[in-house]
Amino acid sequence: xxxxxxxxxxxxxxxxxxxxxxxxxxxxxxxxxxxxxxxxxxxxxxxxxxxxxxxxxxxxxxxxxxxxxxxxxxxxxxxxxxxxxxxxxxxxxxxxxxxxxxxxxxxxxxxxxxxxxxxxxxxxxxxxxxxxxxxxxxxxxxxxxxxxxxxxxxxxxxxxxxxxxxxxxxxxxxxxxxxxxxxxxxxxxxxxxxxxxxxxxxxxxxxxxxxxxxxxxxxxxxxxxxxxxxxxxxxxxxxxxxxxxxxxxxxxxxxxxxxxxxxxxxxxxxxxxxxxxxxxxxxxxxxxxxxxxxxxxxxxxxxxxxxxxxxxxxxxxxxxxxxxxxxxxxxxxxxxxxxxxxxxxxxxxxxxxxxxxxxxxxxxxxxxxxxxxxxxxxxxxxxxxxxxxxxxxxxxxxxxxxxxxxxxxxxxxxxxxxxxxxxxxxxxxxxxxxxxxxxxxxxxxxxxxxxxxxxxxxx
Numbered sequence: 001x002x003x004x005x006x007x008x009x010x011x012x013x014x015x016x017x018x019x020x021x022x023x024x025x026x027x028x029x030x031x032x033x034x035x036x037x038x039x040x041x042x043x044x045x046x047x048x049x050x051x052x053x054x055x056x057x058x059x060x061x062x063x064x065x066x067x068x069x070x071x072x073x074x075x076x077x078x079x080x081x082x083x084x085x086x087x088x089x090x091x092x093x094x095x096x097x098x099x100x101x102x103x104x105x106x107x108x109x110x111x112x113x114x115x116x117x118x119x120x121x122x123x124x125x126x127x128x129x130x131x132x133x134x135x136x137x138x139x140x141x142x143x144x145x146x147x148x149x150x151x152x153x154x155x156x157x158x159x160x161x162x163x164x165x166x167x168x169x170x171x172x173x174x175x176x177x178x179x180x181x182x183x184x185x186x187x188x189x190x191x192x193x194x195x196x197x198x199x200x201x202x203x204x205x206x207x208x209x210x211x212x213x214x215x216x217x218x219x220x221x222x223x224x225x226x227x228x229x230x231x232x233x234x235x236x237x238x239x240x241x242x243x244x245x246x247x248x249x250x251x252x253x254x255x256x257x258x259x260x261x262x263x264x265x266x267x268x269x270x271x272x273x274x275x276x277x278x279x280x281x282x283x284x285x286x287x288x289x290x291x292x293x294x295x296x297x298x299x300x301x302x303x304x305x306x307x308x309x310x311x312x313x314x315x316x317x318x319x320x321x322x323x324x325x326x327x328x329x330x331x332x333x334x335x336x337x338x339x340x341x342x343x344x345x346x347x348x349x350x351x352x353x354x355x356x357x358x359x360x361x362x363x364x365x366x367x368x369x370x371x372x373x374x375x376x377x378x379x380x381x382x383x384x385x386x387x388x389x390x391x392x393x394x395x396x397x398x399x400x401x402x403x404x405x406x407x408x409x410x411x412x413x414x415x416x417x418x419x420x421x422x423x424x425x426x427x428x429x430x431x432x433x434x435x436x437x438x439x440x441x442x443x444x445x446x447x448x449x450x451x452x453x454x455x456x457x458x459x
Contacts, residue, residue: 015052166212
């Protein structure tokens with residue numbers, strides 16, 4: 001109805017970059033139904049919690065937030081207003097019907113493979129239908145059902161964007177719930193990815209990060225009767241006008257093939273930064289994790305990658321205190337960290353995930369042991385990260401300014417090595433631009449630099 005006020009949707013995102021992408025697409029898929037995105041749940045007619053099940057106590061955090069939303073729903077009802085509460089993502093997939101039993105205020109529970117049906121579900125609820133739980137893995141490709149993002153919204157989201165190219169996991173690491181919540185590995189066709197990337201570039205996006213649970217296991221339909229590897233896809237994406245930077249995450253060591261390593265050497269648009277989780281330096285623990293690689297294989301792989309791209313910065317994931325881990329196993333992890341030298345890393349204490357094989361093991365470690373080991377590992381990783389950042393002082397590097405800083409006339413950008421670079425007295429005209437910056441100082445989590453003033457900068 002012309003002139004009618006637009007309905008409003010709020011999506012809160014937990015966890016990984018893929019959830020950030022999914023949340024944006026939920027907003028996109030509701031736009032044709034007249035929904036505009038808002039910044040707070042208080043403004044919204046629909047609130048969606050897009051959840052992640054990787055971290056400890058993920059479900060408890062969601063239920064705590066649902067308690068607050070239940071009260072908001074009561075307040076709105078008292079004013080004659082309605083509020084639809086939905087839970088999406090991996091916690092929704094894992095909890096299913098249990099979520100509505102524990103939190104009756106929830107109207108909609110949908111797994112990560114079904115959010116393309118969100119308008120249909122909301123319409124059913126609006127017509128008086130009962131609460132909905134949809135956690136099946138549908139036969140159709142959800143990406144085929146998603147509308148193209150609006151150019152205006154893409155522009156508002158900035159000069160960087162995520163693009164999901166692969167979902168699911170066939171690895172079945174014994175600590176991980178992803179195969180159960182995201183399903184089997186699935187790769188999107190090359191043509192669809194290129195179309196989405198072109199739309200992003202036309203809207204002003206300069207840097208695209210390709211996403212997948214096992215992104216380097218990508219094997220999408222190449223339109224010629226075959227399957228394209230991630231390396232081949234990257235070469236095709238690099239030819240798109242306006243795409244100046246490419247990244248990808250998260251990778252598995254088993255899927256790091258020769259073509260992808262060659263892309264690091266031969267595609268300038270592919271940034272010199274690689275997140276390659278190893279999880280442990282102990283072969284015994286890696287075997288118990290079902291990682292299907294050993295420490296030596298990982299180290300030799302790093303050698304090949306560095307030979308192809310000597311300036312590459314490496315990041316990784318580590319789990320400390322896996323069931324049965326001994327002090328000797330942990331020392332093997334420290335040894336691997338010292339040998340590789342990481343620019344950044346993520347490290348966590350092992351926490352059991354219901355339904356995973358590792359959660360059933362009897363040799364669980366005490367929390368104080370896990371905490372003490374984690375502190376030692378993080379001290380070492382922190383030293384390496386600080387050293388890497390401090391070594392950047394005095395260098396000149398291209399920085400993509402993608403967000404505003406806290407200070408007036410301060411802009412923050414990304415270096416090729418994914419560091420945050422803070423620059424004072426930076427004109428707004430540089431937002432979304434790639435500019436040469438001289439690094440003055442490196443800190444643990446960021447760099448500080450100054451603009452090299454050129455005609456391009458001052459124009």
